[in-house]
Amino acid sequence: MAAPRSVSAAFQEYLQHLGLQDFPCGIGSWNKSRFHGRRSSRLEEAVPPGEESPEALLELLRDPHSPWALPPECSPLDRLLREVAVLAPELLRGSGIFQLVKSLRILDKGVEEVDEGLLQFQQLEELILSANHISRVSSAHLPRTLKVLELCYNAVGDLQDLCAQPPPELQHLGLGYNRLCGPSQEKHLTVDFWPNLISLDLSFNSLTDLPGLVSQLSTLPNLHILLLQGNPLALTPTYRGFLVDSLPKLSILDDIHIWPEEREHFYGLARQPELIRSEARVVVSIGELKGLPNPEAFQQLEVGSEGPVITYSYYVTYEFAEGEELEDRGSPEGIKIHQNSTVAPLDVDSSAQDTEETKNHQEPAATEEPKTHSAKVFATPGQPWADTIDCSYRKEHVDKDLVGLKAYLEAGTIVSVVEEKVLSWPVDADAEENAATNKKEGQGLKKNNAKDKQKKKKQQQQPSEFRSDPPIRSTLGTTRVTLDTLLATEDLVATVCDFGILIPEKPPVVEEKEVKKGKGKNRKPKAEKESKTSQKSETTPKGKGKNKETAEVEEGQELQPVPLTVQFQMQLLRWPLAASTQSQENGAAGNAQ
Structure with a gap:
C-alpha cells in the first residue's frame, strides 16, 4: 500500500517544477566565475566572455516576453526563490531554503x-x-x-x-x-x-x-x-x-x-x-403558467356522441426535502415520496385534490447529480386550460431535519408541468347495453327499431350522464432549479422555469375497441372525423379550400409560439418575518379553539 502523499513530498516536487538549478537560475557556465573564482559583492563587476551578468539573468526572469519568465498568476514565493537562485544560489542548498519560506x-x-x-520551516507564518x-x-x-x-x-x-x-x-x-x-x-x-x-x-x-x-x-x-x-x-x-x-x-x-x-x-x-x-421555515410560491398548447379542438364532443368527452387540467409539481414536518394534512397538493438523484420526467400518481402518498416507479436517468436525497413531490391545484394560468400557489414548509434540508438545497429541486386528461363516456354506452342491442338486431326484431330511434332522439334532447375513466397524466416539461444560493447569504430564489416550445399532438384517434363502447361498432367518434377532415384539408390541392389559418401561414402572419414557462420562487424565512408568521399561526389556532 502506497504511503500517503505528504506536504514535504509536494514541496520537493514544487521546487523541481521551479527549475532552480536550470538556466538562468543556479550555477552553470553562464555564471561559474562568480562562484568558483574570486567573489565580489559588487554586481557591476566585469563579466567574463560567455557569461551573463546578474542583471541580465534577472531581466530574463522578469521580462514578460522572455521564455524563462514566470506566468502572471505565479505566487510571490515563486518569484522570490527564482531570484534568489540567480543572486545567491548557495542559499538554496540543504536546509537553507526552508529559512526563506514564510508563506507556503x-x-x-x-x-x-x-x-x-x-x-x-522555522520562519513559516502562513500555510x-x-x-x-x-x-x-x-x-x-x-x-x-x-x-x-x-x-x-x-x-x-x-x-x-x-x-x-x-x-x-x-x-x-x-x-x-x-x-x-x-x-x-x-x-x-x-x-x-x-x-x-x-x-x-x-x-x-x-x-x-x-x-x-x-x-x-x-x-x-x-x-x-x-x-x-x-x-x-x-x-x-x-x-x-x-x-x-x-x-x-x-x-x-x-x-x-x-x-x-x-x-x-x-x-x-x-x-x-x-x-x-x-428548524427551518421555507415558503414556496408558484405564479403564472404560460405556453400550454390549446386542446380545445379535441377537448369535448357533442352530447350523445359515441366518442368520449375529453377534459384537460394542468398543474405544477415540485420537490421538497423529505424531512419536512407536515402540519396540514388537508392541503390540496398531492404528495409522493421517492429517492431522487436525477432530472427525470415525473409520472405523478396523485392529483391536485389527492393527498395519498404514492410511490414513483420511474427509473432515474443516468446523469450525474450533486447528491442523492429523499424528497416529496407537491402539486398545485389542477386548473383548466388558459393562455395564462395563475396558479397563485403558496405553501410554507417547516423542516426539522436541517442536514437533510442542506443536502436538498445543494442538489436543487425538480419542477414539472403535468397535464391530466380524463375521458368521460355516456352511461348508456356501456357494454351490457351494446350486447343487448346487438342481440336484438341479430334476431331481426324490427319492431324495436322505432323504440330505439325514439330513445336516441330523447337522449339527444336531454343531457346524458357520464362515467369517467381513470385520469391519464403526462409530464409536459421538467427542469431543475438550483437552490444552493440559499445556503450562502441569499434568502430568496426567484426564477422563471423555461421548458421550451411544446408541439401539440394531433387529436387522439379512438381505437375500434373503444368505439365499441358506443352504440355502433362501425361508427367513428367525432375526434377521429375531425382528424381525418384536417388531414384531408392539408392534402387539398393548392388554391382550393384554403382556410384562414393556412392563409396566415402563407402570408407569414402566424403568431410565434410561446415557450412553456412557470414562475417559481423559494424563500428562506428569517427573523423577524418567520416570527411574525408563526405568531399569526398561533393566533389563528387560539381563535379556532
Whole structure:
C-alpha cells in the first residue's frame, strides 16, 4: 500500500517544477566565475566572455516576453526563490531554503498528510493547503511561528488531533468545506486553544447546534470575523440575529459587515431561548403558467356522441426535502415520496385534490447529480386550460431535519408541468347495453327499431350522464432549479422555469375497441372525423379550400409560439418575518379553539 502523499513530498516536487538549478537560475557556465573564482559583492563587476551578468539573468526572469519568465498568476514565493537562485544560489542548498519560506501554498496537489517535515520551516507564518485530501492535522507537526492555517476543501472531520496539544497561536483558521459535524467539535473552539484567533471560517460543514457553538465561540476574546454559512444551523430563522446579539465583538459575519443599526435591531434576541428553534421555515410560491398548447379542438364532443368527452387540467409539481414536518394534512397538493438523484420526467400518481402518498416507479436517468436525497413531490391545484394560468400557489414548509434540508438545497429541486386528461363516456354506452342491442338486431326484431330511434332522439334532447375513466397524466416539461444560493447569504430564489416550445399532438384517434363502447361498432367518434377532415384539408390541392389559418401561414402572419414557462420562487424565512408568521399561526389556532 502506497504511503500517503505528504506536504514535504509536494514541496520537493514544487521546487523541481521551479527549475532552480536550470538556466538562468543556479550555477552553470553562464555564471561559474562568480562562484568558483574570486567573489565580489559588487554586481557591476566585469563579466567574463560567455557569461551573463546578474542583471541580465534577472531581466530574463522578469521580462514578460522572455521564455524563462514566470506566468502572471505565479505566487510571490515563486518569484522570490527564482531570484534568489540567480543572486545567491548557495542559499538554496540543504536546509537553507526552508529559512526563506514564510508563506507556503500547496493547492490541489493530492496531499493527504501534514507530516513532521513542516517543522523545518522555522520562519513559516502562513500555510495554505486547500483543495487536497487531508482528513486529520496534528498540531505537533505545525511550526510554532504559524499565524494562518487554511484547510478549506479537504476532508477534516474532527479537530481532536489539531488540539491534542496546544496548537500554534493562530490568527486565522480556515476549515470551510470540510466534514465537521457537531456537537462534539464545539469544545475544540474555545480560548484554551485559540487565544489570538481573529478570523474563523467554518462555512459549509455539517454543524447543527447553534446555541452550543455560540457558547464556545463567545470565549474567544479577539474573534472579529466569522463564517458559518452553508451549515445546517445557518438555515434557522434566528441564525444571524442570534449570532449578532451573542457575539458583541464580531464585526463581519458571513462576509457581511455588522453595522450598529443591525446590532440594535437584534438586541435581546439571545435572551429569548424560546425563539431559537432547530428548524427551518421555507415558503414556496408558484405564479403564472404560460405556453400550454390549446386542446380545445379535441377537448369535448357533442352530447350523445359515441366518442368520449375529453377534459384537460394542468398543474405544477415540485420537490421538497423529505424531512419536512407536515402540519396540514388537508392541503390540496398531492404528495409522493421517492429517492431522487436525477432530472427525470415525473409520472405523478396523485392529483391536485389527492393527498395519498404514492410511490414513483420511474427509473432515474443516468446523469450525474450533486447528491442523492429523499424528497416529496407537491402539486398545485389542477386548473383548466388558459393562455395564462395563475396558479397563485403558496405553501410554507417547516423542516426539522436541517442536514437533510442542506443536502436538498445543494442538489436543487425538480419542477414539472403535468397535464391530466380524463375521458368521460355516456352511461348508456356501456357494454351490457351494446350486447343487448346487438342481440336484438341479430334476431331481426324490427319492431324495436322505432323504440330505439325514439330513445336516441330523447337522449339527444336531454343531457346524458357520464362515467369517467381513470385520469391519464403526462409530464409536459421538467427542469431543475438550483437552490444552493440559499445556503450562502441569499434568502430568496426567484426564477422563471423555461421548458421550451411544446408541439401539440394531433387529436387522439379512438381505437375500434373503444368505439365499441358506443352504440355502433362501425361508427367513428367525432375526434377521429375531425382528424381525418384536417388531414384531408392539408392534402387539398393548392388554391382550393384554403382556410384562414393556412392563409396566415402563407402570408407569414402566424403568431410565434410561446415557450412553456412557470414562475417559481423559494424563500428562506428569517427573523423577524418567520416570527411574525408563526405568531399569526398561533393566533389563528387560539381563535379556532
